[in-house]
Amino acid sequence: MNIIITYIIYLLLSAILVLLVGYWFYHYGEVYIIMLIPEDVQTAKLLNGLLLLGYYLLNLGFILFFLRQINSLSSWNESILFIAQNLSLNIIVVALMHYLNMLWLYLLSISSFLKHKNSIS
Amino acid sequence: MSYKTDSLVQAIKDSLVAAQYDSIQVAREAIALEQQMQSDSYVVKAYLIYLPIAILLTALVSHKLFKSGKVFMLDIFNQKEDIAHSTNKLFELGFYLINLGFALKILYIGRIAGKKELIEALANKIGFFAIYLGVMLFANLFLFFRGKKVAGQKRRDRAMYEKKVVLSKE
Numbered sequence: 001m002n003i004i005i006t007y008i009i010y011l012l013l014s015a016i017l018v019l020l021v022g023y024w025f026y027h028y029g030e031v032y033i034i035m036l037i038p039e040d041v042q043t044a045k046l047l048n049g050l051l052l053l054g055y056y057l058l059n060l061g062f063i064l065f066f067l068r069q070i071n072s073l074s075s076w077n078e079s080i081l082f083i084a085q086n087l088s089l090n091i092i093v094v095a096l097m098h099y100l101n102m103l104w105l106y107l108l109s110i111s112s113f114l115k116h117k118n119s120i121s
Numbered sequence: 122m123s124y125k126t127d128s129l130v131q132a133i134k135d136s137l138v139a140a141q142y143d144s145i146q147v148a149r150e151a152i153a154l155e156q157q158m159q160s161d162s163y164v165v166k167a168y169l170i171y172l173p174i175a176i177l178l179t180a181l182v183s184h185k186l187f188k189s190g191k192v193f194m195l196d197i198f199n200q201k202e203d204i205a206h207s208t209n210k211l212f213e214l215g216f217y218l219i220n221l222g223f224a225l226k227i228l229y230i231g232r233i234a235g236k237k238e239l240i241e242a243l244a245n246k247i248g249f250f251a252i253y254l255g256v257m258l259f260a261n262l263f264l265f266f267r268g269k270k271v272a273g274q275k276r277r278d279r280a281m282y283e284k285k286v287v288l289s290k291e
Contacts, residue, residue: 024214028207035204075161080168084228091222098215 003070006079011063013083014090018059021094025101026052032105063090156234163233171246175224178247179217182254186261187213193265197272212261220257224250 026048033044033051068086073079187209194205227249233239 021214021218025211028210028214031204031207075158075165077161077164077168080165081229084168084225088222088225088228091218091225095215095218095222098211098218102211102215 002073002076002079006070006073006082007067010083010086011067013087014063015060017087017091018056018063018094021098022052022055022059025055025098032109036105036108059090059094062093160232160234163235163239164230167230167233167239167243167246168228170243171228172224174247175250176221178251178254179220179224182258183213183216183220186216186258190261190265193269197268199272199276212264216257216261220254223253 029051030045030048033048034041037044037047066089068082070082073082190212191205191209194209195202198205198208227246230242230246233242
């Protein structure tokens, strides 16, 4: 009984986390995609939506695939601990992916700036 | 006394000792279970105190940090409002995520016997988390200052480059 409730709470929290964070990244990241493809805003928006879909698939798949099994729960203490440890892993993975994406965007923006500079000269 | 009664007495003594031992064992187990349950309830209390404090602390720090971060971002992105706002917001999200993830990661508390140990364990946890937050704050500030420096350098480079282009056209 407890185990099922713990699984449900954990999965709900993880899903809410991934969906909310993905929406925020989608919302605030549009500017970057448009910055990278300034000549075609329509394509940039489509690309942004596809990226969001890929993000959702990757993260929800990660969460479901690596769902750790609980063999026995003796008290609420252990169920809080299970939720916290697994959720923290998910959050840290999402955060590291986010920082890597920022780095990647930064490198892309440098290379597009260099291309622009070369095409002028 | 005959040999038979002697051994009978011995057997009764043995069984009495065994029964006593068993009852001590049972009592010990009961006490351990009781202590375990008490400790569990204290640990749940500790979690329920620690988590809101960690979340509030993170929210406070990130609010303070990214209120000033906006100014840095505007400077880095040449006063382009939308991209500076987006970048600031994205860094804020990343800050929230990594700190809350860490706060949950270090949640585990083993055993708490009483109120004294509850306070000690909480002080240990919250203090460590606060130090970690301070380190993250300085890491982000370092990032901001570095971005500002690089942006200034880039601006100077570009000004020089445009000057050169104008000169070569003349």
